[in-house]
Amino acid sequence: MATQKVAQSVPRSFPDPRRLRGGRLDLIEESKIYFLAAAGLIKIGVTADVDKRVCSLRNSCPVELEFLGAYPGTRTDERELHERFRHLRRHGEWFAEAPELIAFIESAVSPIWHRSQEKSHA
DSSP: OHHHHHHHHSOTTOOOGGGOOSSGGGGOTTOEEEEEEETTEEEEEEESOHHHHHHHHHHHOSSOOEEEEEEEOOHHHHHHHHHHTGGGEEETTEEEOOHHHHHHHHHHOOOOSOHHHHHHHO
16 A cells, blocks of 8 residues: 555654645655545545544534544545546545445554544534
8 A cells, every 4th residue: 555655765764744834745654544424425534643634524514423433544545536436426535435445445454543522622
């Protein structure tokens, strides 16, 4: 997977990923591909801080969001997923909640969001 190649090429003295700006998620070993569901759609995104991103999206979204899970990945991995599921794209990074996408998510992720955190971020 692209993540392993990137991880091997990143120096161990790489700065704290939270301080990086401007599309540098391809270089961050700790970034995650995440999946959110809302209103029959699924968002495929990438972030260095899943908790912060989910909270931000929940605060700005007019419908309830469900966190489906996340796994280590880069912006390149995200683009590859967007391309793989392009036939399901509905708007931006939102895709139809189709069985093939659900099956992929179920096989690829282990949730890192703890249910106990949801109340504090709602």
